[in-house]
Amino acid sequence: MLVPPLLRARSSDEYAPLPWSAPDRRAIASFDSRATTASARLEQAPREYAFDRRGTAASLRAIDAAHGGGFYDVSEAATLDLEAAEEAFAGRGPVVDVQTHLVDPARWTGTGAEALAGFLRMADPDRWTDPIDLRAIDGAAWAALVFGASETSVALLTSTPGRADVNVLTNNQIAAARDVVERYAGTGRVLTHTIVHPNLGAAELDAMVDWRAALRPAGWKCYTLWGPATAASPTGGWFLDDDEVGFPFLERVRALGPRVVAAHKGLGGPVPDASVAAASPRDIGPAAAAFPDVKFVVYHSGYERDPAGQEGPYDPAEPGPLSGVDRLVRSLADARIGAGGNVYAELGSTWFLMLRRPVEAAHVLGKLLVALGPERVVWGTDCAWYGTPQPLIDAFRAFVIPEGLQARFGYPALTKDVKERILGANARALYDVEAEPRADGAWAANAGGELRRAIASAGLAT
Numbered sequence: 001m002l003v004p005p006l007l008r009a010r011s012s013d014e015y016a017p018l019p020w021s022a023p024d025r026r027a028i029a030s031f032d033s034r035a036t037t038a039s040a041r042l043e044q045a046p047r048e049y050a051f052d053r054r055g056t057a058a059s060l061r062a063i064d065a066a067h068g069g070g071f072y073d074v075s076e077a078a079t080l081d082l083e084a085a086e087e088a089f090a091g092r093g094p095v096v097d098v099q100t101h102l103v104d105p106a107r108w109t110g111t112g113a114e115a116l117a118g119f120l121r122m123a124d125p126d127r128w129t130d131p132i133d134l135r136a137i138d139g140a141a142w143a144a145l146v147f148g149a150s151e152t153s154v155a156l157l158t159s160t161p162g163r164a165d166v167n168v169l170t171n172n173q174i175a176a177a178r179d180v181v182e183r184y185a186g187t188g189r190v191l192t193h194t195i196v197h198p199n200l201g202a203a204e205l206d207a208m209v210d211w212r213a214a215l216r217p218a219g220w221k222c223y224t225l226w227g228p229a230t231a232a233s234p235t236g237g238w239f240l241d242d243d244e245v246g247f248p249f250l251e252r253v254r255a256l257g258p259r260v261v262a263a264h265k266g267l268g269g270p271v272p273d274a275s276v277a278a279a280s281p282r283d284i285g286p287a288a289a290a291f292p293d294v295k296f297v298v299y300h301s302g303y304e305r306d307p308a309g310q311e312g313p314y315d316p317a318e319p320g321p322l323s324g325v326d327r328l329v330r331s332l333a334d335a336r337i338g339a340g341g342n343v344y345a346e347l348g349s350t351w352f353l354m355l356r357r358p359v360e361a362a363h364v365l366g367k368l369l370v371a372l373g374p375e376r377v378v379w380g381t382d383c384a385w386y387g388t389p390q391p392l393i394d395a396f397r398a399f400v401i402p403e404g405l406q407a408r409f410g411y412p413a414l415t416k417d418v419k420e421r422i423l424g425a426n427a428r429a430l431y432d433v434e435a436e437p438r439a440d441g442a443w444a445a446n447a448g449g450e451l452r453r454a455i456a457s458a459g460l461a462t
Contacts, residue, residue, distance in 0.1 A: 002032045002050060006059045006060070006063070007063070027065070038079060063358065071402065074398050092420050093423065095150075095153055096433065097152050099380030100146050101137075101382060101383070101385055102139050104173055104455050110166045138452060143448060149441070150389045154191060154424075156193065156218065156431070158192075172458040173455045173459055177451060178192050184444075184446065188435055188437060193218070194221065198246070208252055209256065219258055220261050222264070224246075250290070265299060266281065266350070280327055285335030291342075294342065295430060296344065301350050301368060302345075310360035312360075314329050316333065325364050339370075339372055341372070345372055346378050347377065349381075352392055366401055366405065366411030374422070374426075375429070379427065
């Protein structure tokens with residue numbers, strides 16, 4: 001049976017794969033039947049159909065029908081006619097993806113590589129064999145998938161946690177990739193994080209001074225769930241609002257700039273682990289209140305994929321303990337951080353996991369829009385882990401929060417204007433992207449060789 005990309009079993013280095021649900025199986029069967037008929041009519045292979053925009057339209061219609069309808073606004077015509085599909089998924093503004101990834105094949109050693117290899121095999125076993133084809137996730141592949149095969153105009157390049165000597169990509173390499181893209185595509189097409197582990201001690205905070213000058217990051221990325229125990233988090237990891245690690249780090253951010261902190265929150269881990277507790281977004285509200293001049297970007301929005309159930313509406317009277325995005329909502333409410341404040345929710349992997357569970361997606365997006373406002377949700381994908389982000393963009397453009405859920409729970413409508421803000425305008429304001437970003441990716445095919453060489457060279461200076 002043909003399984004389309006949006007319905008394949010998914011996981012990452014941060015969460016385990018989930019079995020297909022009964023609605024998943026209904027959607028897959030429906031899509032398989034549609035793809036067989038449509039591909040024959042169009043005289044193309046079923047797999048080719050599954051990977052073009054007509055296949056995306058058919059996937060979304062199948063998902064929508066399996067969940068009762070009303071979530072994906074895609075016409076039947078879009079499943080057969082390419083122009084209709086392109087019209088269905090057309091956007092009005094540039095797409096800014098604030099979470100993209102690549103690896104340096106030369107650094108594919110140790111526990112970090114092992115964990116990432118496990119993720120790739122779980123995420124797409126048809127594509128990721130043993131050994132992993134590292135050229136499919138290196139700098140050239142990243143440029144081709146994110147820029148060449150999607151309408152992404154600006155991508156922020158980030159990395160996984162870990163010391164420079166064991167990580168699959170270093171801060172220097174992130175900056176090197178940006179510099180190559182600037183030579184091919186102009187400035188502003190790639191933004192960068194510098195990864196900081198403030199729980200490693202004073203030397204890490206001191207290094208931020210040189211990193212700020214040499215690497216020119218658009219923001220600082222931290223993983224509170226990573227690292228040894230501290231007084232504030234005896235079971236491992238740390239929190240943004242603790243006096244030992246978090247506040248000294250935020251004070252250094254305030255002093256140096258840029259005053260943007262991206263924190264991994266949610267998606268705690270594939271198995272129970274003590275450090276997962278530090279992935280909770282419970283510290284976001286207190287930290288944002290204590291540092292109102294710092295912008296906090298909550299990667300994954302605090303979302304956790306629950307195999308036993310799905311997220312529903314937020315109940316302010318629920319005493320707890322809370323889970324998922326509700327933890328972020330509660331933290332902000334307790335700290336009196338409202339809509340339009342200094343906290344942003346990011347959708348990387350979160351949207352990818354939710355889109356085939358549209359009732360949950362409507363609740364999560366509705367809760368974020370109420371708590372933070374439509375100007376404080378930003379687009380991210382976690383690609384190139386998932387290949388090209390274009391199907392994710394198309395699915396988001398087609399998604400709506402049904403009127404019944406709006407009326408019952410007070411969610412705002414997810415209008416075209418709101419979706420365009422999330423896909424690009426909000427991140428442009430957050431990261432001060434001044435020029436109108438371009439979406440052409442023809443340069444990506446020619447930049448691949450230089451990207452590989454630059455990333456390899458920068459890897460020598462960790």
